[in-house]
Amino acid sequence: MFTESDLKGILKQLKDYLSSFYSENESNSITKLLFEHLGYSNLDLITNRSEIIPNDQIKFLEVSLARLLDHEPVQYILGKVDFFGLQFAVNPSVLIPRQETEELVDMVLKEIKTNSPKILDIGTGSGCIALSLKNELTKAKIDALDNSELAIAVALENSRKLNLNVHFHHIDILHEAVLPGHYDVIVSNPPYVIESEKSEMKENVVEYEPHNALFVSNESPLIFYDCIIELAAIHLNQNGKLYFEINESFGPQVKTLLVESGFHDVRIIKDLNEKDRFAYGHWKTRT
Numbered sequence: 001m002f003t004e005s006d007l008k009g010i011l012k013q014l015k016d017y018l019s020s021f022y023s024e025n026e027s028n029s030i031t032k033l034l035f036e037h038l039g040y041s042n043l044d045l046i047t048n049r050s051e052i053i054p055n056d057q058i059k060f061l062e063v064s065l066a067r068l069l070d071h072e073p074v075q076y077i078l079g080k081v082d083f084f085g086l087q088f089a090v091n092p093s094v095l096i097p098r099q100e101t102e103e104l105v106d107m108v109l110k111e112i113k114t115n116s117p118k119i120l121d122i123g124t125g126s127g128c129i130a131l132s133l134k135n136e137l138t139k140a141k142i143d144a145l146d147n148s149e150l151a152i153a154v155a156l157e158n159s160r161k162l163n164l165n166v167h168f169h170h171i172d173i174l175h176e177a178v179l180p181g182h183y184d185v186i187v188s189n190p191p192y193v194i195e196s197e198k199s200e201m202k203e204n205v206v207e208y209e210p211h212n213a214l215f216v217s218n219e220s221p222l223i224f225y226d227c228i229i230e231l232a233a234i235h236l237n238q239n240g241k242l243y244f245e246i247n248e249s250f251g252p253q254v255k256t257l258l259v260e261s262g263f264h265d266v267r268i269i270k271d272l273n274e275k276d277r278f279a280y281g282h283w284k285t286r287t
Helices: 006-020 022-036 042-045 055-069 072-076 099-111 128-136 149-162 195-200 222-235 247-259
Strands: 078-083 085-091 118-123 142-145 169-172 185-188 238-247 263-272 276-283
Touching: 006 022, 006 042, 006 055, 022 042, 022 055, 022 072, 055 072, 072 078, 085 128, 085 149, 099 128, 099 185, 099 247, 099 276, 118 128, 128 142, 128 149, 142 149, 149 169, 185 222, 222 238, 222 247, 222 276, 247 263, 247 276
Parallel strands: 118 142, 118 185, 142 169, 185 238
Antiparallel strands: 078 085, 238 276, 263 276
């Protein structure tokens, strides 16, 4: 596939191949990740362009390129992704953590007033939210749950690798009404992309990322929010806080659900791209 063996030639050919499927920014980012995985720094890519690439590394790049041209996400090819200063293992059993979810973690951290809160992460996937919070709040007691046993296995792997103690539970909240405890904070990035939006999404997302963690039906777009809000009203401690990542199209509806369920100080918050992306509610009374 590659006709050159020096770094300059392979970089050019790699970007030429990728340019047919990816934007320039995406191509540059993918190229950087592939070469970082092989041990090349950004400086190497600039100053060592005459270096001959070993055959085993060329083979890795050729195999990776074939998978990329089949729209497989580079994070799954490498089996890892950086998130909130940590490195997480990922595979097609879990969503690839994104910048917006880093914003959600940052928001939770900025608003927590104690160094030993009890936190629940619903729909944990790779464990990125729960483990990132635990890394910053070492005295926190954190539970995390997911309805996928395969996702829980990935989260447990990340917990072991990062040496962070989070309690993971295999629970389907749509069918099990009991949570592991009571909490000061509940945070969730549930499925929120409606089926009709699928045609607008990139192939690497639709073809590879787990649909049960992405999509909800057009008829019940807020099914997870409705369920989580109901559970939160029972399982949040006095002055507890509820945080969601949301579909930008449903901010007003999520706000209405929170207000009608008795939450106070309800906010819909924009992400860095100025899209309605997060919802917050404050729980003052227990029923």
